[in-house]
Amino acid sequence: MNYLLLIYANEAQTDAMDPAAITALVNEYAEFTKGIIQAGQFKAGDRLKPVSTASTVRIRNGKTAITDGPFAETREQLGGYYLVEAKNLDEAISIAARIPGAKFGSIEVRPIWPPAR
């Protein structure tokens, strides 16, 4: 089954990190990503630009409404994701637990519907 692992963190907190800590974190992510590629679990994964760059689109009464900012204001913001293939929820959870951001943010684990036939 495929799972989307959504990485949330407090942007204010990550923005305040010093350059050495950021380098260390980037290296940790690279190491982690390499590991799940080798294990055959990786399907996709990206880091997102901050929510200050986000726009939200809605169509209401046939009209497109665009607003500045994310869909919801929350304490932690979506900052990246991995799409992984796992045998079951336990395997997906164990991958999520190894994402470096899990140590200070939160990872939401969402199963993905199989494609409609």
Next chain:
Amino acid sequence: MTAGKAMDEIFRREAGRVLATLIRLLGDFDRAEEARQDAFAAAIEQWPCAGIPANPRAWLVSAGRNKAVDRVRRDAIYQSKVLHLERASAEADARVFIDEEDEAAFGDDRLRLIFTCCHPALGSDAQIALTLREVCGLTTQAVSRAFLVSEDTMAQRLVRAKKKIREAGIPYETPPPELLDERIDGVLAVIYSVFTEGYAVTSGTDLMNEALCDEAIRLGRLVDVLLPRNPAITGLLALVLLHDARRRARVSDAGNLILLEHQNRGLWNQAQIAEGLALVEDSLRLPGRVSPYSVQAAIAALHVRAPDNDSTDWRQIVGLYEVLLRLQPTPVIELNHAVAVSMVDGPRSALDLVESLAARGEMKDYHLLNAVRGSLLHRLKRTAEAREAYLRALAEAKVEPERRLIAARIAQIDAG
């Protein structure tokens, strides 16, 4: 024994195991429940003429699995589901026959079922409800009564939980070694919650829901058999057995609560105490980290070993609470520690502990804090303050017999 009675007994004994195996083979809780019903119906039809098969369990599993395949074929919308089941069924054929006499394989299925029902990705209420329904075999109605919710609400909660198991891919598996201890803790937390909900009902008119205590003990025994020599499991089983052994002495004929110090110790269940005491010793001797359940069981053991309240070894109980506070620093344990301290060093030192606990505000609205405070103040002859503490406890207590006990204390103060 009549044939009907023999069949009833087989059904009762095998119901849980057959369900657990069918869930593994069919990969779906609802389908497995249906299949089990079909299998039992087929047995009622066929066994009286054909005789009870040599291995009733394998017969029931086989019959249930075949019925499920028929059912899916009949109302198949998704071809893939039939294929999946046929594959599962072919594997199952091989497995059922290899496993025919293999108690261990069926044991594993029940263990898988327990770990699935107690999976941390389910809410704790859902874990408890699912365990009572699927592992203990309680009806949805009985489970809803235990939770004081309507049957509809409980049915929905169970449907949601089963849907999450299916849709999120919660595995039907014994966890891998690196997760085992953590997951066992989750299972034990469920068993402990079932027991405490039964033993200290949180609201209502009755003091105990004995059915829940019995289920918790049954679950504890089952897990102890399936995963033997685990200190935490053995400790929990000892703990529930020792608490439960005092059940008869804890409530008067009029339904009033009787505190440990006033209980008629002749009413304690001595056979269960002997079993519990042996298990406490085992759990403390087994290798591995010391479990808080074992320490709590050791405290319960010191209480039941004393021939009367005055000869209780309070000094050792205080020591054990201090160990427990290091393993599991919770306000409830701090309060119990304070009570034990009052028996060794007197009410003055205990009151200091209770006041510092109250000052931290972690036990707001917890009636036992004010009840203990009232009792300590009463012993210190500070009756006006004692009365006030008891009045607050009375306002916070939700179970009728506890309210009556607190009211009796107030009446005692008023009578001078």
